[in-house]
Amino acid sequence: MSLADGVRGDLKLTGLHKRYPNGFVAVQSLDLVIPQGSFFALLGPSGCGKTTTLRMVAGLEDVTKGSIHIGDQEITHAKPYKRPVNTVFQNYALFPHLTIAENVSFGPKRRGIKDPKDSVKEILALTELTEQASKKPTQLSGGQQQRVALARALINRPDVLLLDEPLGALDLKLRRAMQVELKRIQEEVGLTFVHVTHDQEEAMTMADTVAVMNEGRIEQLGAPYELYTNPHTTFVANFLGRTNLIKGTVVGREGSGADEVVKVDMYGTVASIKASRVHTDAKEGWIGIRPEKVLIQPEGTSIDAPGASLPGAVVTDVSYIGVSTDYTIRMPWGQEITCFEQNTGRRGGLIPVGTKVDVSWRPEFAFLLDSAQDAEAGIVEED
Amino acid sequence: MEALQRVFGKNSAYWLIGPAAVWLAVFFAFPMLSLLSTSLSDPSGSPIYGYTMTWELQNYVEAVGDYWPYMVRSLWYAGIATLLCLILGYTLAYAIAFKAGRWKNVMLVLVVAPFFTSFLVRTLSWKLILADNGWLVESLKWLHVLGEDGRLLATPFAVIMGLTYNFLPFMILPLYTSLEKIDPRLNEAAADLYSTPWQRFTKVIWPLSLPGVVGGTLLTFIPASGDYINSDLLGNPNTQMVGNKIQTLFTDASDYPHAAALSVILMVLIVGMVLFYVRRAGTEDLL
Numbered sequence: 001m002s003l004a005d006g007v008r009g010d011l012k013l014t015g016l017h018k019r020y021p022n023g024f025v026a027v028q029s030l031d032l033v034i035p036q037g038s039f040f041a042l043l044g045p046s047g048c049g050k051t052t053t054l055r056m057v058a059g060l061e062d063v064t065k066g067s068i069h070i071g072d073q074e075i076t077h078a079k080p081y082k083r084p085v086n087t088v089f090q091n092y093a094l095f096p097h098l099t100i101a102e103n104v105s106f107g108p109k110r111r112g113i114k115d116p117k118d119s120v121k122e123i124l125a126l127t128e129l130t131e132q133a134s135k136k137p138t139q140l141s142g143g144q145q146q147r148v149a150l151a152r153a154l155i156n157r158p159d160v161l162l163l164d165e166p167l168g169a170l171d172l173k174l175r176r177a178m179q180v181e182l183k184r185i186q187e188e189v190g191l192t193f194v195h196v197t198h199d200q201e202e203a204m205t206m207a208d209t210v211a212v213m214n215e216g217r218i219e220q221l222g223a224p225y226e227l228y229t230n231p232h233t234t235f236v237a238n239f240l241g242r243t244n245l246i247k248g249t250v251v252g253r254e255g256s257g258a259d260e261v262v263k264v265d266m267y268g269t270v271a272s273i274k275a276s277r278v279h280t281d282a283k284e285g286w287i288g289i290r291p292e293k294v295l296i297q298p299e300g301t302s303i304d305a306p307g308a309s310l311p312g313a314v315v316t317d318v319s320y321i322g323v324s325t326d327y328t329i330r331m332p333w334g335q336e337i338t339c340f341e342q343n344t345g346r347r348g349g350l351i352p353v354g355t356k357v358d359v360s361w362r363p364e365f366a367f368l369l370d371s372a373q374d375a376e377a378g379i380v381e382e383d
Numbered sequence: 384m385e386a387l388q389r390v391f392g393k394n395s396a397y398w399l400i401g402p403a404a405v406w407l408a409v410f411f412a413f414p415m416l417s418l419l420s421t422s423l424s425d426p427s428g429s430p431i432y433g434y435t436m437t438w439e440l441q442n443y444v445e446a447v448g449d450y451w452p453y454m455v456r457s458l459w460y461a462g463i464a465t466l467l468c469l470i471l472g473y474t475l476a477y478a479i480a481f482k483a484g485r486w487k488n489v490m491l492v493l494v495v496a497p498f499f500t501s502f503l504v505r506t507l508s509w510k511l512i513l514a515d516n517g518w519l520v521e522s523l524k525w526l527h528v529l530g531e532d533g534r535l536l537a538t539p540f541a542v543i544m545g546l547t548y549n550f551l552p553f554m555i556l557p558l559y560t561s562l563e564k565i566d567p568r569l570n571e572a573a574a575d576l577y578s579t580p581w582q583r584f585t586k587v588i589w590p591l592s593l594p595g596v597v598g599g600t601l602l603t604f605i606p607a608s609g610d611y612i613n614s615d616l617l618g619n620p621n622t623q624m625v626g627n628k629i630q631t632l633f634t635d636a637s638d639y640p641h642a643a644a645l646s647v648i649l650m651v652l653i654v655g656m657v658l659f660y661v662r663r664a665g666t667e668d669l670l
Contacts, residue, residue, distance in 0.1 A: 058575055059575075060575070080571075081574050081576075081579055087575045089572055093569050093572035095569060095572070106576050107577055153576075156577070
């Protein structure tokens with residue numbers, strides 16, 4: 001089944017700007033094209049402007065400057081009830097006085113469809129709510145209510161479906177299940193989904209394209225793999241997963257084209273970083289390496305990695321997670337870095353605290369960021 | 384709860400109900416029985432020497448036959464006043480609940496402020512405002528809204544206006560309580576689902592405010608239909624309501640049995656109407 005019939009188009013935000021009467025600028029001249037039929041995530045911490053952006057697209061918030069188009073149709077100042085856009089609200093906002101079937105048929109009825117029984121049936125089947133049709137919202141569980149909110153929006157076959165932290169109110173287990181569910185439904189109906197979330201794992205597992213927002217701007221936009229492996233700023237590096245950032249000085253370049261590498265001196269050891277992963281022109285930079293890319297081995301044994309290895313590090317903390325082990329390692333220059341190691345059993349035990357280790361990584365996994373940026377930017381406390 | 388049980392034993396619930404039950408028995412049930420018995424007594428007795436209960440059903444027949452126009456007028460005036468209160472009260476309660484912002488509490492206090500002076504005094508002051516030679520009537524005459532011998536006082540208009548004025552707070556408060564509970568995001572959701580502002584009101588806000596509408600109309604209609612002060616002070620002999628008739632039968636005519644019969648009829652009528660109304664509105668859980 002495909003709901004995405006007829007001529008639609010990409011969602012295009014041009015110079016979109018939001019300034020509240022109290023002077024707070026929530027969204028700063030945002031330019032963004034969201035291709036038709038894609039699953040797009042706006043990811044960022046609270047207050048980054050992602051929800052405001054979504055509400056402007058829905059028409060629930062006035063636009064200060066800029067424009068919003070769907071295909072060739074401009075909707076910047078259209079009334080919310082005249083936009084081909086529907087929203088799944090954060091706390092669902094289901095109508096408490098109506099049954100599930102009535103909630104779902106609310107949109108079609110306002111658009112003049114007298115008896116939308118068949119499409120209601122179809123959408124309730126898609127969202128596995130057929131048995132709940134005559135219940136009231138308060139009689140349903142959180143996950144079921146979430147699906148009603150989705151069905152109520154989907155039945156209208158909007159050009160763009162907006163999801164505002166749709167899984168935020170669910171517990172972790174249900175959230176993971178619903179992520180898979182949402183993704184399946186999006187693939188089935190083929191509509192454009194714009195998903196706002198602060199949960200990086202949620203954004204990465206579901207979206208084709210993720211835009212990381214910070215302070216009203218888009219920091220970086222790309223496929224989850226691209227964002228994670230090649231972040232352009234310390235904010236993105238820290239907000240998506242964890243990163244070790246080590247100070248380095250550029251000492252030269254080698255090779256050309258795709259093979260070009262930048263040589264960076266890191267407290268006496270020279271590391272090679274692919275030029276496509278270098279995001280600063282300055283002499284100084286942050287060398288970034290993800291903890292799971294860091295390899296360690298007790299002093300004297302060989303490390304399975306090409307290139308230089310750093311001697312003289314000491315394990316200062318070991319935390320065993322089961323599937324993996326987190327090591328905290330003090331480097332010779334005093335900085336502590338993190339290493340996640342899969343417990344494949346190859347090592348046959350844990351490396352005890354105090355062990356001297358050599359540290360290395362494959363050069364293709366490292367990236368170089370602007371040293372003027374805050375190394376702590378985007379670090380979030382686990383909730 | 385445990386502490387209560389230690390003091391009163393297992394039946395603490397009965398102890399808690401006790402004082403109110405005794406109070407109601409003395410001050411509600413007993414007078415009610417007395418009223419019923421008086422309404423069925425021989426009217427040839429007198430308040431001084433007492434009445435004999437003789438199952439005098441004729442009192443009811445006579446009360447209805449003689450005084451039904453007052454009954455109809457009462458329900459009619461109270462109905463109009465309730466409708467006016469609903470229109471005025473709903474808009475105000477809506478504004479307080481959704482638009483007042485930090486002025487919310489100030490506005491609520493202002494709604495209740497009239498209660499700081501007595502009902503009687505406030506109604507009397509309307510008598511002055513609406514007086515034949517008062518500034519209001521003079522101004523309206525000058526504007527040709529009222530004719531040369533036109534008046535406001537002692538008209539049905541003044542009585543209905545008085546009822547509306549006096550019972551408006553009883554409408555606003557339950558309406559406000561209902562409206563204030565509505566999540567404003569439901570309004571956004573309805574807008575997102577293609578509802579015009581009017582549809583948002585009729586399909587979402589109004590149905591969700593129904594408990595307040597029912598509560599408010601009952602609290603307005605019931606006392607308004609039994610009221611006699613407004614008609615007494617602001618009306619004329621042709622605007623007399625059933626409350627006025629009951630009052631004169633008790634005080635001037637000393638005809639207790641007919642007054643009591645009329646009271647009982649009014650009570651039964653109102654309870655019947657309320658039950659029907661609440662059923663129709665689908666808000667039985669209010670009762």
